[in-house]
Amino acid sequence: MSDTIVSIRNVTKAFPGGVTAVDNVSIDIEQNEFFALLGPSGCGKTTLLRMISGLETPTGGQIIIGGEDMAYTPPNKRPTNMVFQSYAVFPHMTVEQNVGYGLKVTGVASDEIRRRVGEALEMVKLTALATRKPDQMSGGQRQRVALARALVKRPKVLLLDEPLSALDAKLRDDMRMELTRLQETVGITFIIVTHDQDEALSMASRIAVMDRGAVQQVATPAELYEQPKTRFVADFIGKVNLIEARVHRQIGRKVDCELKGVGRMELVSDNLVGAQVSVAVRPEKLKIASSEPTAAIRVQGKVRDVAYYGDTSHVVIEAADGLNLSVNVQNDTRLGGSGVERGQSIWVYWAPEDSIVLTE
Amino acid sequence: MAAQLKPGQGPLDYGSRTWLKVLFAAIFFVLYAPIITLVAFSFNTDKRGVVWRGFTLDNYTKAWNNASLIEALTNSLVIALIATVFATVLGALTALLMWRFRFPFKGAYEGFMALPIVIPEICMGVALLLFFVNSGMMGLFVALPWPLNLGNIIFAHVTFCFPFVAVVVRSRLVGFNRQLEEASKDLGASEWQTFWSIIVPYMKPGLIAGALLAFTLSLDDFVITFFTSGPETVTFPVKVYSLVRRGVSPEINAASTVLIVITVIATVLAMKLQAPPKADKV
Numbered sequence: 001m002s003d004t005i006v007s008i009r010n011v012t013k014a015f016p017g018g019v020t021a022v023d024n025v026s027i028d029i030e031q032n033e034f035f036a037l038l039g040p041s042g043c044g045k046t047t048l049l050r051m052i053s054g055l056e057t058p059t060g061g062q063i064i065i066g067g068e069d070m071a072y073t074p075p076n077k078r079p080t081n082m083v084f085q086s087y088a089v090f091p092h093m094t095v096e097q098n099v100g101y102g103l104k105v106t107g108v109a110s111d112e113i114r115r116r117v118g119e120a121l122e123m124v125k126l127t128a129l130a131t132r133k134p135d136q137m138s139g140g141q142r143q144r145v146a147l148a149r150a151l152v153k154r155p156k157v158l159l160l161d162e163p164l165s166a167l168d169a170k171l172r173d174d175m176r177m178e179l180t181r182l183q184e185t186v187g188i189t190f191i192i193v194t195h196d197q198d199e200a201l202s203m204a205s206r207i208a209v210m211d212r213g214a215v216q217q218v219a220t221p222a223e224l225y226e227q228p229k230t231r232f233v234a235d236f237i238g239k240v241n242l243i244e245a246r247v248h249r250q251i252g253r254k255v256d257c258e259l260k261g262v263g264r265m266e267l268v269s270d271n272l273v274g275a276q277v278s279v280a281v282r283p284e285k286l287k288i289a290s291s292e293p294t295a296a297i298r299v300q301g302k303v304r305d306v307a308y309y310g311d312t313s314h315v316v317i318e319a320a321d322g323l324n325l326s327v328n329v330q331n332d333t334r335l336g337g338s339g340v341e342r343g344q345s346i347w348v349y350w351a352p353e354d355s356i357v358l359t360e
Numbered sequence: 361m362a363a364q365l366k367p368g369q370g371p372l373d374y375g376s377r378t379w380l381k382v383l384f385a386a387i388f389f390v391l392y393a394p395i396i397t398l399v400a401f402s403f404n405t406d407k408r409g410v411v412w413r414g415f416t417l418d419n420y421t422k423a424w425n426n427a428s429l430i431e432a433l434t435n436s437l438v439i440a441l442i443a444t445v446f447a448t449v450l451g452a453l454t455a456l457l458m459w460r461f462r463f464p465f466k467g468a469y470e471g472f473m474a475l476p477i478v479i480p481e482i483c484m485g486v487a488l489l490l491f492f493v494n495s496g497m498m499g500l501f502v503a504l505p506w507p508l509n510l511g512n513i514i515f516a517h518v519t520f521c522f523p524f525v526a527v528v529v530r531s532r533l534v535g536f537n538r539q540l541e542e543a544s545k546d547l548g549a550s551e552w553q554t555f556w557s558i559i560v561p562y563m564k565p566g567l568i569a570g571a572l573l574a575f576t577l578s579l580d581d582f583v584i585t586f587f588t589s590g591p592e593t594v595t596f597p598v599k600v601y602s603l604v605r606r607g608v609s610p611e612i613n614a615a616s617t618v619l620i621v622i623t624v625i626a627t628v629l630a631m632k633l634q635a636p637p638k639a640d641k642v
Binding site for chain 1: 537539540542543544545546547548549550553557558561562564
């Protein structure tokens with residue numbers, strides 16, 4: 001379909017002192033994508049972003065931007081621009097001067113600077129504040145300055161380092177929609193770094209989940225959620241019940257396995273599996289019943305905890321063999337509530353196809 | 361419920377207690393009475409300058425017409441200006457070096473750099489005198505025409521002024537957000553452009569404060585100047601000293617008042633610029 005704009009090939013970054021922040025990472029990012037690098041703090045996602053921008057040089061591998069290997073090109077010679085976590089708006093310049101800075105230093109004619117700065121400010125709705133200084137602006141406004149300042153350069157790739165982390169909840173939602181809108185309008189590839197799974201899931205077209213310097217999985221948000229490849233991804237994206245299981249044998253694309261605390265069953269698995277696997281089930285895929293259901297997978301337990309969240313209740317059920325299952329119950333009638341109480345004996349069941357067999 | 365406290369009785373309301381107010385007044389009197397007297401008597405009509413006889417500006421005119429006093433003042437100002445320029449550039453570069461780079465023995469170097477601040481002035485004076493005499497610089501400079509014959513004094517002043525500039529600029533740079541520098545390069549600026557359009561503007565308050573500090577220090581320095589000046593060159597503080605030995609005249613009062621005013625203005629400006637900016641969230 002579309003062309004690759006950024007191709008990261010076997011990139012490694014080892015810092016002096018023995019810390020390998022990024023370990024042999026390969027990702028292809030396509031034109032016009034809204035791509036997210038997601039992971040816990042210290043997973044190497046920011047280092048990877050900084051290597052794409054040129055602020056950090058890799059100790060191995062290639063970073064191909066627009067068909068050219070730029071792994072060792074300085075940041076001022078790259079077609080990428082960055083929105084920094086601290087915004088890094090120049091405090092001694094007005095909004096206009098800030099936005100025009102990148103054009104001025106590269107020798108763009110002054111009337112063209114004026115025109116493009118005007119356009120950029122309009123795009124982020126800051127035209128009225130053009131002559132303000134950054135210390136007279138709110139965090140959200142400063143972020144828009146940082147955005148306009150990067151976009152005015154018409155980069156091939158816009159890099160955003162935790163762009164929403166410093167904003168309050170309400171502003172964060174607005175900015176999230178704004179970023180998606182901007183990305184669609186300008187048609188530039190966005191690469192965003194975030195530790196917030198909701199941010200990544202709701203904005204990105206594709207996500208790379210990173211852990212300890214390595215990429216765990218690159219997929220669309222829905223794929224990551226419903227078909228995680230590893231225990232780490234299943235656990236990091238959303239909530240999950242991980243049930244240990246022992247494999248007896250493999251029959252074609254199915255495995256005959258014994259789930260701890262649940263029982264023996266056959267589950268679909270694409271992977272060639274080992275003897276010991278984990279079965280992941282999302283809490284909202286579990287159902288509860290007060291009498292024994294007819295479903296293939298069912299387990300009886302005691303309600304240990306009920307946490308009320310308004311729209312849903314999170315119920316923790318303790319079954320045999322120390323197995324704890326989290327179930328999300330929709331509170332879909334006003335007077336019914338979740339219908340369960342602590343200490344109550346209850347049945348939990350789910351469809352076999354909602355089970356994900358994980359080997360690593 | 362606890363008894364209500366009247367305003368001024370709270371544990372931290374020291375400022376409104378009478379005994380403390382009296383103490384403050386006494387301290388300020390001891391500190392400033394001599395200076396106020398000096399300034400007041402610069403407007404006195406009495407020749408001997410001991411008894412107040414009436415208001416006049418004659419002393420200022422006389423001081424202005426006293427060629428040797430004016431020569432000394434000109435020397436002092438020229439020395440202070442040139443020394444300030446060199447001390448500021450040198451101090452700023454030192455501060456940048458300390459802030460930006462890592463190198464072996466950095467800590468030791470940082471300590472040695474601040475030495476001129478703590479060394480007793482008399483030792484600095486003697487050391488510089490010996491240096492100038494033994495290196496032959498003294499004889500070299502003294503033979504040159506004005507203002508080059510001030511070279512050794514300027515040299516000495518730069519030596520003790522630049523560490524002050526370095527300390528002030530360095531403390532300013534501590535608050536610099538390195539992402540500003542990265543953002544500048546990311547937006548296409550070279551190292552040089554980044555230095556001049558991002559780092560220098562950020563250092564500016566520190567540079568001005570440091571420069572004013574250096575200027576005041578140089579302007580009223582007596583000890584080091586006394587040791588390092590040639591026989592023919594006289595600076596303002598040295599001149600005042602030699603005049604006072606022959607008795608205080610209101611002329612000196614007038615000239616000193618001018619010096620005080622210059623120094624106070626420079627110091628106030630320096631303090632203003634050194635104060636942390638309000639609501640500096642960047």
